[in-house]
Amino acid sequence: MASTASYEKELAAAKKAASLAARLCQTVQKALVQSDVQSKSDKSPVTVADYGSQALVSLVLKTELPSESFSLVAEEDSSDLRKDGAQDTLRRITELVNSTLSIDGTYNITLSEEDVLVAIDSGKSEGGRNGRHWVLDPIDGTKGFLRGDQYAIALALLDEGRVVLGVLACPNLPLTSIAIPDEHSSHKQVGCLFSAKIGDGAFMQSLNGSSSAKIHVSAIENSKDASFFESFEAAHSMHDLSSVIAEKLGVQAPPVRIDSQAKYGALARGDGAIYLRFPHKGYREKIWDHAAGYIVVTEAGGVATDAAGNNLDFSKGRYLDLDTGIIVTNKKLMPALLKAVQDAVKEKSQSASLL
Ligand SMILES: Nc1ncnc2c1ncn2[C@@H]1O[C@H](COP(=O)(O)O)[C@@H](O)[C@H]1OP(=O)(O)O
């Protein structure tokens, strides 16, 4: 039964898997940031890190939890890597996975290229409301990764359709608040690991392995004092709609634009009070883009719903069925936020029908 399980060892395995994947991604991103302009336009580093991260997470979960049946819903699959011309990429991924494993030293394993493909392809599950399913985005925020900005490794566990635990590794997120940008920001210590287990609260620790501290969403009650997060990429979210909502709420601070589910982590520790996400028409949200962030923020005392105020339902397979968008905030601000969202959405659709 989902309600009596403690998920203790699953959480430990998830933290281990995400931390190791973060180490692999950092290795690649560091080389990328130092590389010349020409190689920066090359998308292959993120491809290598993306597949490498998925292979490592799958391997660590299977190794740490050998007695459990294994189902993984993940973003990537190996079909492109099995094509002619991908041999070099597959070789680079395999080397990267093996060197990350050997630096860590916990596992005395060397993977073959075929092992890597098999590990990646354990992620083909469809999820759903029965049984347990891991949910993984091996790199969330690929655009941020390529820019040298924020990205996350996002891993969650579904049990009978509910998110029961989640971890978010954010290698570039400062350990202290990002609410006040300061000129010394380049000296800030970075690398956060957020984790949450159902009924147990949410925690943050350094990816370098310090002890974890409990985190809470902002206690702000007056929306005028709130600040909000949205996607860095305008193509991912309707920034015009979020600015209308912010105006209706009387929010005075400009939006903080960052990539990836790092937004959920930052919100869960109170760096900002609202996260607005309104993808353009026709975009379907995937469960791996929200499951880990959702439990981190809700266990930190926050609420996340769609624009109709419905709870997010992770039990429908690989996609989330949503009304319009996703809104996240604390319990005090949610009623006013929901009203502002619904008014703004109504006005937008009325003005669209007048055109
Ligand atoms: N057109 C799109 N609209 C919304 N989200 C998108 C779009 N294209 C990709 N994404 C996904 O949005 C998430 C990043 O969102 P953001 O940084 O805007 O919060 C990622 O999951 C990214 O995929 P990926 O995981 O491949 O990076």
Ligand SMILES: [Mg+2]
């Ligand atoms: Mg993603």
Ligand SMILES: [Mg+2]
């Ligand atoms: Mg991704």
Ligand SMILES: [Mg+2]
């Ligand atoms: Mg992607």
